[in-house]
Amino acid sequence: MTLKILVPVDGSACSMRALRYAARRYRESRGVCLMLLNVQLSAPPSALFPMEIVREHQEQMAEKCLVPARRVCKRFGIACRASIQEGDPADIIASLARRSRCGEIVMGTRDSAESPA
Numbered sequence: 001m002t003l004k005i006l007v008p009v010d011g012s013a014c015s016m017r018a019l020r021y022a023a024r025r026y027r028e029s030r031g032v033c034l035m036l037l038n039v040q041l042s043a044p045p046s047a048l049f050p051m052e053i054v055r056e057h058q059e060q061m062a063e064k065c066l067v068p069a070r071r072v073c074k075r076f077g078i079a080c081r082a083s084i085q086e087g088d089p090a091d092i093i094a095s096l097a098r099r100s101r102c103g104e105i106v107m108g109t110r111d112s113a114e115s116p117a
Contacts, residue, residue: 040085
């Protein structure tokens with residue numbers, strides 16, 4: 001049986017630290033898969049940008065986060081699967097963890113220096 005560890009990644013230094021922590025912690029474990037998740041906020045309808053342009057931009061931004069995350073997993077020799085979802089991050093994280101039956105969620109927290117003003 002595979003132990004699934006959900007690791008939300010948003011490209012921030014704290015999410016990458018959390019990913020490296022999880023990869024180090026489980027690198028010698030058999031049957032572990034890190035479930036990398038990038039959540040894009042829902043884009044409101046806009047007269048300025050067609051939804052296909054918005055979706056394309058969201059996918060590019062997500063891949064910008066997931067490419068280095070996949071590299072970390074490869075470097076540590078740990079299996080990973082990546083997904084991109086849209087919506088409220090807290091809801092998406094909780095829902096995916098439940099649906100995928102993840103054993104843990106490993107994520108960083110932002111300190112005040114990293115918080116948006």
